[in-house]
Amino acid sequence: MNVTTTILEIRGLKARIAEDGTEILKGVDLTVNAGEVHAIMGPNGSGKSTLAHVLSGREGYEVTDGTVLYKGKDLLSMPPEMRAREGVFLSFQYPVEIPGVANTYFLRMALNAVRKHRGLPEVDAMDFLSLVEEKAALVEMEDALLSRNVNEGFSGGEKKRNEIFQMAVLDPTLAILDETDSGLDIDALRVVASGVNSLRSPERAMLLITHYQRLLNYITPDVIHVLSGGRIVRSGDKSLALLLEEKGYGWLEEEAAVGAGTAS
Amino acid sequence: MSASAPATTLASALSEGTVSALERARAFGAREAATSPLFVQNLRRAGAEAFAKLGLPRPSDEEWRYTSVAALSRQLPAMADAGGAPAGRTASARSALASLGPIGVAGRSHHQLVFVNGRLDTELSRFDGLPAGVRFDALSRLFAAPPDLLERRLGLLRGHLTHPFVAMNAAFLLDGAFVHVPDGVVLAEPLLxxxxxxxxxxxxxxxxRVVLSLGENAQATVVEAYCGTGEAFVNPVTEIVLGAHAHLDHTTLQEESVEAYHVGTTEAHLGPGAQLFSHVLSVGGRLVRNELTVRLHGDGAGATLDGLFLARGEQHVDNHTLVDHARPHCGSQQYYKGILDGSARGAFDGKVIVRPAGAFTDAHQKNRNLLLSDTARIDAKPQLEIYNNDVKCTHGSATGRLDADALFYLRSRALSESQARSVLTLAFASEIxxxxxxxxxxxxxxxxVLGWLAGNASEAR
Structure with a gap:
């Protein structure tokens, strides 16, 4: 018997940019269950990154309506670090360079913050080392990158590998991957995708946010959603991605406009 | 001027302070004359006379534009002279040294001279076991039979004739360190x-007073540490002379109490090919002025000047540098950083002069400041004065807050906001x-730095 556990439940989410009041998300509905990988595709400006930012608690956005439940808890009322401790992980589109902070030093702090929240003792130095070795292998991270400062001087591909490496160490329940394929050549894409695939598990949910179908050649999602004009206008299986690849986003945007016209 | 005196104008307070200091300097000189060689007596007299003429710096003095010594001049008359140390000083010195952690007295494993309120504490000091020809001793111990080199070096840089605080230091010269490393000797172990x-x-x-002298091709690492408790005025002067191709790594660590006034003046003269790596690190003090002058007087000499200060509450820290490129093919890199919280004030006033003879100079000056509160303030004044066209000089100063993107990145990885701020602030400091x-x-x-950050966090709560 299969028991479905809902990890993420977004209902009628509306959000705007705090600074100028521009509404970006205009009523997003989405349910992601444990074990599922969902892809959110959409043209530039459709609100994909805003959705990732709002879910991770980035400043600069105002939620004006709707709810987001994460494992039944109100996600939006949690500060970013609490979301992370509860098991939400955001892989950044543009990972931040942090001079002066060594990668593994930072990651150990992060892991210990998560463990403390879960009532676990701090990770032992030797255990941490073997965990790092094991997870670094998943994305073929070189040792040199581990001891260097966080993302400082990393290539685009190295930064994205580092994100997936961090994800592997922190073992989240919900992973949100924001444009993980951007800036990657085909080899790096293959490595990153295989890292992500190895982290698929029945307990974990993933949300892939991507402009291009390319990533989905390597990571096969269970469901694909098309975000357009701040709403999900179409959902389907992986064949939808191929359709988008062939026809672009234009036809969906026109359809959405017609649909909206009919409804009013 | 007594504490109960009616409010006086700044000008009269300053001149009264000067007069009283001069009288005290003369009395001090008379008291110490019997145990001092003539050249020391002369230096004291010259310092006292110069100080009487110069007086304490006024706010109108461009070199003191960002730092007022008015509060210090009000406190000075009430302060006891060096040497009149309280009883049981070794015990209190021990606890102050303990605050220096691993570089303090623990085990006395390295060579160190410890001065308490300006006077040598023999019990806490260790001089023995250095290579032949190396001098590492207290001035007061050398005054009975001073080496020629000390006579030649002490006051050599002549700041006591032109600089009010160096003049005051000369007038009240009591004790200090004399370090000499002869030609070709390389000291692996740091001197403290x-x-x-x-x-x-x-x-x-x-x-x-600290006199550091390195012969040709000599190498040494010297750490000057300033610590303590309660209200104090510490007015050190360090004179450094480096022979040809000598290497000196010199650290000034200043972590006195937040009631202390610290005005430190260091001047270094570098011979041909000599290298100085200076680290000026300030954590304590109510008013701190670190003045560092480096004169590149030999062809191909080079200096790297690092600085870092942490200030919070009402602390005031002023770093003042002057690098004088007087000869061809000299290089200098300055990198000074400040971290300010609370209502702290900071200043960086750094000047590079390239003289007409300073062809092929390679001089760079960088100043970065981090403001952790809305009420902290820093004044930065980087200056280049160039009198030769064949040079490469850059300078830049930037002041900012913690990067919001980096803070969010760390928080999105489960670090609390205060943890994230600490990590980024430590990273800022760690470069130095x-x-x-x-x-x-x-x-x-x-x-x-970590303790300082934890203190800030608990103050904020």
């Missing part, structure tokens, strides 16, 4: 000179801390 300002039995003024060559000192500094 500790000055403890113990104001626990009432405010004390001390005027330590990591270049300190003495490992225990580096570890101590990291602890200091």
């Amino acid at each position: 000179v500790v000055h403890v300002a113990d104001g626990s039995a009432g405010p004390v003024a001390s005027h330590p 801390v990591d270049r300190v060559p003495v490992a225990p000192l580096k570890a101590h500094l990291t602890d200091r």
Whole structure:
């Protein structure tokens, strides 16, 4: 018997940019269950990154309506670090360079913050080392990158590998991957995708946010959603991605406009 | 001027302070004359006379534009002279030294001179076992039979004739350190000179003098550490002379109490091909002025000047540098950083002069400041004066807050906001801390920064 556990439940989410009041998300509905990988595709400006930012608690956005439940808890009322401790992980589109902070030093702090929240003792130095070795292998991270400062001087591909490496160490329940394929050549894409695939598990949910179908050649999602004009206008299986690849986003945007016209 | 005196104008307070200081300097000189060689007596007299003429710096003095010594001049008359140390000073010095952590007295494993309120503490000091020809001793011990070199070096840089605080230091010269490393000798082990300002039995003024001299091709690492408790005025002067191709790594660590006034003046003269790596690190003090002048007087000499200060509450820290490129093919790199919280004030006033003879100069000056509160303030004044066209000079100063993207990145990885702020602030400091060559000192500094950050967090709560 299969028991479905809902990890993420977004209902009628509306959000705007705090600074100028521009509404970006205009009523997003989405349910992601444990074990599922969902892809959110959409043209530039459709609100994909805003959705990732709002879910991770980035400043600069105002939620004006709707709810987001994460494992039944109100996600939006949690500060970013609490979301992370509860098991939400955001892989950044543009990972931040942090001079002066060594990668593994930072990651150990992060892991210990998560463990403390879960009532676990701090990770032992030797255990941490073997965990790092094991997870670094998943994305073929070189040792040199581990001891260097966080993302400082990393290539685009190295930064994205580092994100997936961090994800592997922190073992989240919900992973949100924001444009993980951007800036990657085909080899790096293959490595990153295989890292992500190895982290698929029945307990974990993933949300892939991507402009291009390319990533989905390597990571096969269970469901694909098309975000357009701040709403999900179409959902389907992986064949939808191929359709988008062939026809672009234009036809969906026109359809959405017609649909909206009919409804009013 | 007594504490109960009616409010006076700043000008009259300054001149009264000067007069009283002069009288005291003369009395001090008379008291110490019997135990001092003639050249020391002369230096004291010259300093006292110069100070009487110069007086304390006024706010209108461009070099003192960002730092007022008015509060210091009001406190000075009430301070005991150096040498009149409280009883049981070794005990209090021990606890102050303990605050220096691994570089303090623990085990006395290295060579160190410890001065308490300006006077040598023989019990805490260790001189023996250095290579032949190396001098590492207290001035007061050398005054009975001073080496020729000390007579030639002491006051050589002549700041006591032109600089009010150096003049005051000369006038009240009592004790200090003399370091000489002869030609070709390389000292692997760092030499430590500790000055403890113990104001626990009432405010004390001390005027330590440090004379560092390296012969040709000599190498040494010297750490000057300033620590202590209570109210004090510490007015050290360090004179450095480096022979041809000598290497000196010199650290000034200043972590006196937040009631202390610290006005330190260091001047270095570099011979041909000589290299100086200076680290000026300030954590304590109510008013701190670090003045560093480096004169590149030999062809191909080079200096790297690092600085870092942490200030919070009402602390005021002023870093003042002057690098004088007087000869061809000299290089200098300055990197000064400040971290300010609360209502702290900071200043960086750095000047590079390239003289007409300073062809092929390669001089760079960088100043970065981090403001952790809305009420902290820093004044930065980088200056280049160039009188030769064939040079490469850059300078830049930037002041900012913690990067919001980096803060969010760390928080999105489960670090609390205060943890994230600490990590980023430590990272800002570590660029300077990591270049300190003495490992225990580096570890101590990291602890200091972390402790400072924890203190800030608890103050904010």
